[in-house]
Amino acid sequence: MEAKEVTLKIDDVEVKANQGATILDAAKKLGINIPTLCYSSALEPFGACRICSVEVVDKRGRKRIVTSCNYPVEEGLVVYTKSDKVVKTRKVLLELLLARCPNVTKLQDMAREYGVEKTRFWIGDEQEDCILCGLCSRVCEEKIGVSAINFAKRGVEREVTAPYHEFSNDCIGCGACAIVCPTKSKKLRINNYPTLPEDVERIEQRFLNGIKDEELGVYNDIFAAKSSIGGQDGGVATALLVSGMQRGLFDAAIVVQRVEGYRAEAVVAESVDDILKAKKTKYLRVKMMSKIGELLNKGKKKIAMVGTSCEVRAARKIQEALLEKFPDLELTIIGLFCFESFDYDKLKVETKKLMGIDLDQAEKTQIHKGKYIVTIDGKEYSTSVRDLTKAVENGCVYCDDFTAKLADVSVGSVGSEDGYSTVIVRSEKGKKLTENIDLTRGNVNKEEIAKLSALKKSRAKKNFAPILKDLQVQQPPPVLTPKI
Numbered sequence: 001m002e003a004k005e006v007t008l009k010i011d012d013v014e015v016k017a018n019q020g021a022t023i024l025d026a027a028k029k030l031g032i033n034i035p036t037l038c039y040s041s042a043l044e045p046f047g048a049c050r051i052c053s054v055e056v057v058d059k060r061g062r063k064r065i066v067t068s069c070n071y072p073v074e075e076g077l078v079v080y081t082k083s084d085k086v087v088k089t090r091k092v093l094l095e096l097l098l099a100r101c102p103n104v105t106k107l108q109d110m111a112r113e114y115g116v117e118k119t120r121f122w123i124g125d126e127q128e129d130c131i132l133c134g135l136c137s138r139v140c141e142e143k144i145g146v147s148a149i150n151f152a153k154r155g156v157e158r159e160v161t162a163p164y165h166e167f168s169n170d171c172i173g174c175g176a177c178a179i180v181c182p183t184k185s186k187k188l189r190i191n192n193y194p195t196l197p198e199d200v201e202r203i204e205q206r207f208l209n210g211i212k213d214e215e216l217g218v219y220n221d222i223f224a225a226k227s228s229i230g231g232q233d234g235g236v237a238t239a240l241l242v243s244g245m246q247r248g249l250f251d252a253a254i255v256v257q258r259v260e261g262y263r264a265e266a267v268v269a270e271s272v273d274d275i276l277k278a279k280k281t282k283y284l285r286v287k288m289m290s291k292i293g294e295l296l297n298k299g300k301k302k303i304a305m306v307g308t309s310c311e312v313r314a315a316r317k318i319q320e321a322l323l324e325k326f327p328d329l330e331l332t333i334i335g336l337f338c339f340e341s342f343d344y345d346k347l348k349v350e351t352k353k354l355m356g357i358d359l360d361q362a363e364k365t366q367i368h369k370g371k372y373i374v375t376i377d378g379k380e381y382s383t384s385v386r387d388l389t390k391a392v393e394n395g396c397v398y399c400d401d402f403t404a405k406l407a408d409v410s411v412g413s414v415g416s417e418d419g420y421s422t423v424i425v426r427s428e429k430g431k432k433l434t435e436n437i438d439l440t441r442g443n444v445n446k447e448e449i450a451k452l453s454a455l456k457k458s459r460a461k462k463n464f465a466p467i468l469k470d471l472q473v474q475q476p477p478p479v480l481t482p483k484i
């Protein structure tokens with residue numbers, strides 16, 4: 001059914017707009033520019049900054065200041081976007097915003113446009129750069145579906161942060177929050193891990209070495225291999241951990257172990273036995289970043305971890321932050337190729353629905369050549385991986401890294417024959433870890449890996465497009481500070 005149209009006047013020009021549209025939408029149709037700070041067409045309006053204020057006159061002649069980004073159009077509504085009252089309102093709002101964030105260039109520029117050079121109000125923290133527009137937390141919740149950050153505290157202390165100010169266990173480093181942030185706030189990098197191209201570049205330069213390939217990332221060696229351990233594919237991830245621990249390259253490793261049925265958790269392995277207990281893939285996204293802090297608190301400085309691309313991104317960001325405080329921290333990161341992960345409860349439901357079996361009884365799960373295969377009592381059950389869409393974890397469709405490009409060594413199954421793991425060595429640390437280890441080598445097919453990597457990137461690009469839509473018109477591309 002077609003939406004009903006209403007006619008209104010904006011700055012004395014008549015315009016038709018669909019019922020349900022906002023004044024801001026209608027003004028855009030006329031090419032009238034109304035400033036906004038907390039608005040994105042991809043998100044639900046929030047009405048936090050009020051900078052989009054306009055004056056409306058309703059049918060009864062009553063005049064009011066309203067926020068245009070969330071005020072619905074009405075038949076016969078008269079709107080003024082530049083009246084004296086509007087300008088005065090915006091000036092006061094800009095002064096208030098400048099009092100909170102005196103050194104944010106975007107605000108200074110906007111204020112200057114309104115003839116505001118400085119604020120009359122009390123200035124708190126000169127370094128404050130978050131205007132509390134909530135775009136970051138809303139994009140994370142509404143679009144990415146992760147809710148890694150939110151508002152905390154009240155009054156002048158109000159801020160956006162991960163729960164309890166701790167390293168986020170949920171952030172997947174997709175970067176959406178940093179992209180939408182109108183002030184490019186540095187705070188967004190304290191306990192969450194938005195990873196934009198400039199962050200990737202910096203991390204590669206600092207921690208990796210080798211040639212850079214668009215799809216495979218930076219690498220100095222790539223091969224297929226299997227160990228005698230009998231893991232998920234070639235058991236190389238486990239073999240590397242065992243060898244690294246035996247050679248003293250680290251004394252604790254964060255691995256993922258099944259705890260109840262197929263449900264899995266990140267655990268700290270401090271012995272070869274612990275590492276072996278965690279072999280094989282659990283196709284779940286597991287919270288693990290808090291383990292790094294826990295280990296440091298226990299005095300551990302030589303730590304290894306295994307994780308999917310998002311976990312690797314997070315670990316690198318944490319490593320950068322922690323190296324300032326603990327220069328002797330040695331973090332070895334083994335990345336796993338990852339196209340998507342699944343939510344345990346949903347995967348259990350879908351597995352039952354599609355194949356009539358109990359995921360908790362699985363001896364092994366495998367995603368191979370588009371099939372999801374579950375082995376129970378030696379018998380294989382399978383279905384197309386496409387049937388599992390409902391169980392895919394929130395945010396994976398915004399993730400653009402298939403090969404865990406920031407790891408020291410990445411391991412996956414794509415690109416190798418059955419029973420082998422594909423191994424991409426990306427750093428000196430990775431080189432050392434893969435040396436002197438007993439592995440049977442095989443052939444690797446780089447094109448197969450590149451194809452999936454490109455597919456994952458294009459999926460993320462398509463999903464990011466609506467988030468980026470207004471930013472192209474409203475803001476220059478993000479310029480981020482290199483520190484978190």
Ligand SMILES: Cc1cc2nc3c(=O)[nH]c(=O)nc-3n(C[C@H](O)[C@H](O)[C@H](O)COP(=O)(O)OP(=O)(O)OC[C@H]3O[C@@H](n4cnc5c(N)ncnc54)[C@H](O)[C@@H]3O)c2cc1C
Pocket residue numbers: 230231232233234235236237238239241254255256257278279280281282283284285286306307308336337338339340341342367411412413414421422
């Ligand atoms: C969610 C997920 C999706 C994946 N998708 C793909 C894919 O699309 N294509 C592809 O080629 N490879 C994918 N992999 C990687 C692949 O399944 C194997 O993990 C990899 O090939 C290593 O095999 P291996 O025999 O060397 O591992 P093993 O020697 O068996 O060791 C596996 C290691 O992975 C760790 N681990 C298990 N589950 C998780 C988890 N959920 N999170 C973090 N660490 C975990 C274990 O602790 C263990 O140390 C995925 C892995 C995960 C976790």
Ligand code: SF4
Pocket residue numbers: 136139140144146147148149170171172173174175176177178192193194195395
């Ligand atoms: S990087 Fe992505 S997941 Fe992390 S807080 Fe930002 S929007 Fe949320």
Ligand code: SF4
Pocket residue numbers: 172285308309310311338339340341393395396397399400401
């Ligand atoms: S696709 Fe994999 S690496 Fe990316 S967010 Fe999902 S679980 Fe993390």
Ligand code: FES
Pocket residue numbers: 035036037038039046047048049050051052053067068069070
């Ligand atoms: S843009 Fe409308 S209230 Fe912020």
